[in-house]
Amino acid sequence: MARTVNEQARQEKRELILQAAVTAFPENGFSGTTFAVLAKSLGISAATILLYFESKEELFRCAVLEPLERFRQPFLAFMQGEGTPLDRIKSMIDVHIRIAASNSSFLRLVQYVLGQHQRFPEEAEAMYRFANDYTVGLTTVIAEGQAAGQLQSYDAHEVAWGYFCFIQGVGLVNTDDPSSPVWDGMRRVGLQLFAPVTNQ
Amino acid sequence: MARTVNEQARQEKRELILQAAVTAFPENGFSGTTFAVLAKSLGISAATILLYFESKEELFRCAVLEPLERFRQPFLAFMQGEGTPLDRIKSMIDVHIRIAASNSSFLRLVQYVLGQHQRFPEEAEAMYRFANDYTVGLTTVIAEGQAAGQLQSYDAHEVAWGYFCFIQGVGLVNTDDPSSPVWDGMRRVGLQLFAPVTNQ
Amino acid sequence: MARTVNEQARQEKRELILQAAVTAFPENGFSGTTFAVLAKSLGISAATILLYFESKEELFRCAVLEPLERFRQPFLAFMQGEGTPLDRIKSMIDVHIRIAASNSSFLRLVQYVLGQHQRFPEEAEAMYRFANDYTVGLTTVIAEGQAAGQLQSYDAHEVAWGYFCFIQGVGLVNTDDPSSPVWDGMRRVGLQLFAPVTNQ
């Protein structure tokens, strides 16, 4: 039992460190983020962090990969959603914009990795795999929408990929807080990418 | 004369260093880019770089700001272009995608700065100013296109900003070489953002 | 307790470093004294020194100011001494010559700072304050000696200042070890500065 309690406490502390890392890395970059600063922001010592993560590289990897897995479910939820294809796309955009608006730290970390994909090949690879899983799923829904006459008929995969780029750009460029009206605008504009048939 | 020759030679060398910096910074980040590596890639010594730039910070600033100014003209050229609004938008997208495809280094540097805007406030500020100049101009053209019935009537500024995000995302996510067909796809998808009236 | 032990150990180590600095700085100058050499002479690493002193400037400042404070007491002890003014002056000279003979490192450091007072204004300022405190006290004793008919009547402050110069010069010019007879000579000569009445 004690085992379990300890284990849980350990996981919680690990999580706290990871959370701080997710915030710090995109703000200051990999080399610009020091154990010392990270530790101070957590009220612990630098050496302690290394009890939870073998090295700075590992901390970075975990800070990138673990949240990525956690986002997989909500990000891909639209695939099993209810309603017409267009409805599902609309609600997906809604989810994505919301994620972009309120998880800017992690999104920024993703972009940091993508921007330096040569430097962080393993992490970037995981992102591209994620992007691919995502676009494959989205392509299906788009194709359904086109078949149903809700969307104009463009190359569905192209559209999916374009939308993925768009959502990344939105997260990158906008730094406003989640309550800003800009996010609403991005929602409306994003929908156009799918070329919905006008008189819907 | 000698003066001029020397001055010109100096500028050329400076340009070479800047070019290398534009490539290296986004690949390895600010701290990850060392004078030593930069110098070796240029076949000169690290100390020499410091004859042309006072410090690493200055080198970075110049690597960001000078190309930004150089891109201003082609990036904004669409505003004075010929043809219908839709034609001008199409050719603008063409230019942008071409820039994104072949100047990925600089675009990546832009994104690096935007992603770490707290760390590089001066540089990020310049980018936001640029983005603003750009979207203001684009908003006008979009409004013209809507007035002419070529584009569906959405909030023109929102569309402009959304497109700006899109083009950034495209540059960020795609790492393929300029001849890849993916760029063509992005061109087609990007146009949808403007919601062109279907039977055009 | 552990706290106390650690704190004490820390102070002791700090003291060792300071001691080495007091020796090294006047021998090789500020720039000529490197962390590497200092560290090697202490059998530690250069980085360790920086755990105890924030920078080379701080190390220098502490090496100058802390011993200065420690010398204050013995240097100024003559003011509260017993005996006639002349006796007190004689014993003061004795103390000073002894200090000069056996603390040549620190005295040399003082002179290094005075010689480069423009470069080390803060440290030099402290020395001038010390010199002033000192001459003010000495002036009083001299005046007493003059009133008592033990010393000829010259401007007491001038004499005090002149003696201060003398003792500095003695420390600067003589490099012999403390057992050399030269120090005894300086003791005798120094006394003359006070113009003692002959048939005492």
Added chain:
Amino acid sequence: MARTVNEQARQEKRELILQAAVTAFPENGFSGTTFAVLAKSLGISAATILLYFESKEELFRCAVLEPLERFRQPFLAFMQGEGTPLDRIKSMIDVHIRIAASNSSFLRLVQYVLGQHQRFPEEAEAMYRFANDYTVGLTTVIAEGQAAGQLQSYDAHEVAWGYFCFIQGVGLVNTDDPSSPVWDGMRRVGLQLFAPVTNQ
């Protein structure tokens, strides 16, 4: 002829550099004095200085040794002077104080070398030789003064050496401009070192 003219111009320029060095070295120390700063203060380039002096070490050596030779004559002039021994000593003090007051740069350089005699053994050696020549001559005059009943009878060489220390200390500690009254005081006090018989 051209030869001679050039040679003379060369000597003049060399002299200018030396002059700047004599000022700069004691102000900033050996390592703290850079060719760049020296050159800028002269309105020439750093490389030019090296056309006149082989290395920084040589420049330093010349800056120390050449003025030393030039001071030899006035410094030792008292030995051939006219008048009673006491008169000659008085006028010597006068000369020395004047030198100390108006050639503080060089005096400070001397002290810099003496203070770091282990670092600059050759230059320090020359100074000690100079000091010795000087004290030997002064010892003779003092002995004459004592024989003539003008000075009390102390060990003449001790007195000479003590005075030499004094004059160094005076130059070191006082930073006032030549017109300050402090110098006058030092003149009066210095004389006491020689223990003049009171009713003179």
Added chain:
DNA sequence: GATGAATGAGGATTCATTCAT
């Protein structure tokens, strides 16, 4: 003769990481 350009050697400082407590 003078200098701008270039650089190698070196120095202060930072930091991830180790280890004893």
Added chain:
DNA sequence: AATGAATGAATCCTCATTCAT
């Protein structure tokens, strides 16, 4: 489990010195 202390390996930057013009 947590950390303070210690350090080696960088890294930025400086500067004396060389050399081509």
